[in-house]
Amino acid sequence: MNPPTTVSVESKPDKPDESKPNPKTYDCGLCDTEVVYKIAQELLPGLASACVDNTTGGLFKNAGTVAVDMRKEMSDYLSQRSETYVAEFLLSEKTPVLETSEHPYDIILTLIDDFTSSKRNMLSRVSEWVFTDGREDRIDDFVQEMEINGFWLLARRETIAAALLKNVDYKNSFHCNMVCGSEEEIANHRLECKFRPLDCVNEGCTTRYCAIQKENHEAICPFMILPCEQKCSDFVMRREMDRHCVTICPMKLVNCAFYTVGCKSCIPKCNVQQHNVDDLSSHLFFIMRTAHKEANENDLIPRVEQIRSIANTEKLAKARDARALTYLIKDAEAKVGPLKNGVDPPTKKEDRPEPSPGKPTMEKVDQEPAKPVESTEPVVKMEETKDKQESSSLPIEKEEQSGPPLKKEETKEEGKPSDSKEDVRTKSPNGEKVEESIDEKSRKLSSGEEEGNKKSPEKEQPKTQ
DSSP: OOOOOOOOOOOOOOOOOTTSOOOOOEEOOOBOHHHHHHHHHHHHHHHHHHHHHHTTTOSSOOTTTTHHHHHHHHHHHHHHHHHTHIIIIISOSSSOGGGSOOOHHHHHHHHHHHHHHHTOOHHHHHSSGGGSHHHHHHHHHHHHHHHHHTSSOHHHHHHHHHHHHHHHOTTOSSBOOOEESSHHHHHHHHHHOTTOEEEOOSTTOOOEEEGGGHHHHHHHOTTOEEEOTTOOSOEEEGGGHHHHHHTTOTTOEEEOTTGGGTOOOEEEGGGHHHHHHHTHHHHHHHHHHHHOTTSOHHHHHHHHHHHHHHSOHHHHHTOOSHHHHHHHHHHHHHHHOSOTTSSSOOSSSTTSOOOOTTSOOHHHHHHSOOOOSSOOHHHHHHHHHHHHHHHTHHHHHHHHHHSOOOOOOOOSOTTSOOOSSOEEEEEOTTSOEEEEEHHHHHHHHHHHHHHHHHHHHHHHHHHHO
C-alpha cells in the first residue's frame, strides 16, 4: 500500500481588512496666543522689507506690484524652514546649541530676516541703501498701506504663525500636543487645556491670552481694579493708582499746617484734625516761641498751660494754620497779661496792671529826678524867696529901681549837695562882681516885703472910694 502523499500547505500573509476604516485622531492644536500674536505682528514688516529691497532702483516695479507673489513665496519659505529647523540647527554638529535661542519667537524672527536678506536685488546689496533712514521710512509707509487696504489680515497671519510655532516648538512649551480619539474627548480636553484662549474680564481691556498666562496678564493689566496702595477704603484702576494716591486719596501724607513754625510731623490727610487736637500744646508753644523770641523756653511752658485753661480748646484745635492760631493766642494773652519775667511789656496803657497801694508805678519812677543825698536847705530857702517875690511884685520893682539893679545867675545844678552859706554872684551897674551870702539877700527881701505891706494900704484906699 502506498503511503499517503503529503499535501503542501502554503501560508499566505494576512491582508488587512480594507473594509474597516483606520481610527481617526484629533489633535488639540491650541497654542500660546500671546506668542502667536507676536509672531503674526512680525510677518507684515518682514514682507514689506522684502518687497522694498527687491524693487530698489527699479523703474517699472514698486513694492505693491510684487507683494502678492512675495507673500506666497514667504509663506512657503517659512513653512519649509520651520519644518527642518530642528534637524538643521539643533542636530547639526557645526552649530553649537548654546548660541541658538529656544524661544519660538526668536527662531521665527531669524527665519524672517533670512528671507528678507535673500530678496535684496543687486543695487540694494552694493549700495548703502540698507543702512539709511529712507529705507526704514519706505518700509513703514508700505506696512501702513497694507494695513489700510487689508492686504494680509491679522487672522490669516495668526493661522500661519500657529503652524510655524508648532514646527519649531520641539519641547511643547508653547502649544498642546494632546491627541484624542473622538470629538467628545477633544472637546472635553479643550475646556481644561492650559492653552485654551481666555478674554480679560476687566472692563475696558480687550486682551486675549491663554489660561497659562492668566496670572502674568493680571499682574500687569492696566484695567485691573485694585485696593488703594495707601490702605484707604477706595478701589482704583491700576493705571489711575498713581494719580489717586497723590491727589484725592484721604491717606495721602501731608506736612502739618504748622510746619513753618516748627512742627515737622508728616501725617495722613484724613488725620490732620486729630493731629491738631493731640499736639495742641506743642503748636501753642511753637507760636509763642516765634512771638516772644527773647523769652526763655522754661517760662513759655507754664504760659501755654495758662492759655489752654482760659481759652476754648476746641476753637484752638480747629485753627487751620499758624496765622489763625496766632490771633487766638493774642486774644487769650490780652486777658492773662504779660509774661512774669517782664519780657513781654504791654503796648497799651489799658493793658497795664494797676499798681498796688504803697508801691510806685514804672511811670512815676521814670519821671522823678534823682534826689541829692545831703542837705538841701539853701534850695528850700531859694524857693521860699521866689514865692514871696511873686506875691509882692510891686514893692520889689520899686525897690529895685531905687537901688542898684542886681541880676541873679543860675545856681548850681540840682541834686548836688551845697553848703549852708552858698555864695550868689551878681553884677553891679559898673560891671563889677559882688558876692553876697544867701542870708543877707534873704534879709533884704524880707525888709522890702515889710515896706511894701505898709505902702499897699495907702494906694488901695483911693480905689475903694
